[in-house]
Amino acid sequence: MKPFLDENFLLHSKPAQELYHNYAKEQPIIDYHNHLIPEQVAHDINFENLTQIWLYGDHYKWRAMRTNGVDERYVTGHASDLEKFQKWAETVPYTMRNPLYHWTHLELQRYFNIHELLTPKSAEKIYNQCSELLQTQDYSVRSLLRKMNVEAICTTDDPLDSLEHHQAFAKENDTFIMLPAFRPDKAMACDNLETFNAYINKLEQITNQSITTLNDFLSALKSRHDYFAAHGCSVSDHGLEHIYAEDYTEAEITAIFGKIRNNQPLALSERLKFKSALLIYFAEWDHEKGWVQQYHLGALRNNNTRMLSLLGPDTGWDSIGDFTQAQALSKFLNKLDSTNKLAKTIIYNLNPADNELIAAMIGNFNDGSVAGKVQFGSAWWFLDQKDGMTKQINTLSNMGLLSRLVGMLTDSRSFLSFPRHEYFRRLLCNLFAEDIVNGELPHDLEWIGKIIQDICYSNAKNYFNFKR
Incomplete structure (x- = not known):
């Protein structure tokens, strides 16, 4: 295996x-x-937290969350960013064999060096760790593009x-x-x-x-x-x-x-x-x-x-x-x-x-x-x-x-x-x-x-x- x-x-x-x-x-x-x-x-912005850079505007994830029975309040509604992320973390284990499962963990590895699986248990720890990094200059949007060796x-x-x-x-x-x-x-x-x-x-x-x-x-x-x-x-x-x-x-x-x-x-x-x-x-x-x-x-x-x-x-x-x-x-x-x-x-x-x-x-x-x-x-x-x-x-x-x-x-x-x-x-x-x-x-x-x-x-x- x-x-x-x-x-x-x-x-x-x-x-x-x-x-x-x-x-x-x-x-x-x-x-x-x-x-x-x-x-x-x-403006080379920094996103405030992982939800804002990862879930805002991502209708791939939104469709998966809705399919998993997540109320729209936690998808595009007025729930807090942490609550939205927790609902995404609850959904991720159910995305197995959907490309979102691969992409989610690949992105956690490549950008944040996190090799732990995203689950409801690991959600808050991963959210806090990534959100803290996103506040640094090394995680501004331009830095993220350079990290991926983007030329154009x-x-x-x-x-x-x-x-x-x-x-x-x-x-x-x-x-x-x-x-x-x-x-x-x-x-x-x-x-x-x-x-x-x-x-x-x-x-x-x-x-x-x-x-x-x-x-x-x-x-x-x-x-x-x-x-x-x-x-x-x-x-x-x-x-x-x-x-x-x-x-x-x-x-x-x-x-x-x-x-x-x-x-x-x-x-x-x-x-x-x-x-x-x-x-x-x-x-x-x-x-x-x-x-x-x-x-x-x-x-x-x-x-x-x-x-x-x-x-x-x-x-x-x-x-x-x-x-x-x-x-x-x-x-x-x-x-x-x-x-x-x-x-x-x-x-x-x-x-x-x-x-x-x-x-x-x-x-x-x-x-x-x-x-x-x-x-x-x-x-x-x-x-x-x-x-x-x-x-x-x-x-x-x-x-x-x-x-x-x-x-x-x-x-x-x-x-x-x-x-x-x-x-x-x-x-x-x-x-x-x-x-x-x-x-x-x-x-x-x-x-x-x-x-x-x-x-x-x-x-x-x-x-x-x-x-x-």
């Missing part, structure tokens, strides 16, 4: 251990998609964001860089005209220009795209149920935008055409600047309307959707490729039933101009666990070139989530080692080790080419 979470955790053979410890472990981290709060990095992080930012915190941080020349990512989801969210027009009105104020026509709107958005580029941005991101790829004419989109500004209801076909057009405009701007564009596909959001009305979005009521993806994705990528305006592209898939679909699709648009130009992104959200990562890695291996994958990312709001990179790296090394042990790959650790290093770090370094 192997010990739990020792130095060879998830590494089930000697080649796996050699690959991880000699090639993967020490590679820097390029976390090119996360939801960290730039202000907290810019990309936050997720609305086009209206001032980027003031990115600008302030950039002046300090820290050991890592923090760059914005252009996330224009709200700039095409025409389903609710009241909310959308309020957004356009804010865009007017920020750009100091009147927006009454489609050209006005595009000009204002393009100025924000340019503004992001001027402040180091070279990545865009979109969170979509599926790609929008309806046929449209410029005249139709012009007329639709006129209806939007006049608060005239849009038919479903008009909303789909408008979103399709906006996606093309954004993608063309990305290509023009040499950006990387990312598409997160397949989430069915806000399923529980009762809890949504009480707590708002991003509080743990989302799930995997079963949307039709292939035809629209093909049409969208082909439209850009046919005019030579397809930027480097990463497609993340949330429904494992579509893994082969995505892995096959990217091969249609890898044209030899850039290694791994169109990527099947690492397992995302509900799938960034052992089984989901393994399936994504195996599918890409079977239908593409795993060796050109740009690796893992946290997609997290927590500064304690960076051991997810380690988790991915251990799984990756173990999968290669299984093939070596089974005689399906040569025992060439030097070459396979290089591939491991590329996937963990070098591919992302070359693909994104982030600049200070």
Whole structure:
């Protein structure tokens, strides 16, 4: 019987251990998609206690606590931070075989050197010990990122964001860089005209220009795209149920935008055409600047309307959707490729039933101009666990070139989530080692080790080419 979470955790053979410890472990981290709060990095804050850094905003843990019968008062409610942590500690023993069990103890080890299991009995001791450390300079948020050997992080930012915190941080020349990512989801969210027009009105104020026509709107958005580029941005991101790829004419989109500004209801076909057009405009701007564009596909959001009305979005009521993806994705990528305006592209898939679909699709648009130009992104959200990562890695291996994958990312709001990179790296090394042990790959650790290093770090370094 192997010990739990020792130095060879998830590494089930000697080649796996050699690959991880000699090639993967020490590679820097390029976390090119996360939801960290730039202000907290810019001000290098210290969190007051373990609950605030570990439980606030973490809907993975919230869902587990609710499933375990924990009242909402201890999840997002008004209970004290210690009470919330104790309820989490009561839940942890019941998370066995959920990735949260691994992540919880991995994070306690890597950040706090705590090897004790989190249980109701150990909860208060662990809470006090970690909270005390979190008050020290060695546990400020920047120190936590340096501890994990982070080289770059990309936050997720609305086009209206001032980027003031990115600008302030950039002046300090820290050991890592923090760059914005252009996330224009709200700039095409025409389903609710009241909310959308309020957004356009804010865009007017920020750009100091009147927006009454489609050209006005595009000009204002393009100025924000340019503004992001001027402040180091070279990545865009979109969170979509599926790609929008309806046929449209410029005249139709012009007329639709006129209806939007006049608060005239849009038919479903008009909303789909408008979103399709906006996606093309954004993608063309990305290509023009040499950006990387990312598409997160397949989430069915806000399923529980009762809890949504009480707590708002991003509080743990989302799930995997079963949307039709292939035809629209093909049409969208082909439209850009046919005019030579397809930027480097990463497609993340949330429904494992579509893994082969995505892995096959990217091969249609890898044209030899850039290694791994169109990527099947690492397992995302509900799938960034052992089984989901393994399936994504195996599918890409079977239908593409795993060796050109740009690796893992946290997609997290927590500064304690960076051991997810380690988790991915251990799984990756173990999968290669299984093939070596089974005689399906040569025992060439030097070459396979290089591939491991590329996937963990070098591919992302070359693909994104982030600049200070």
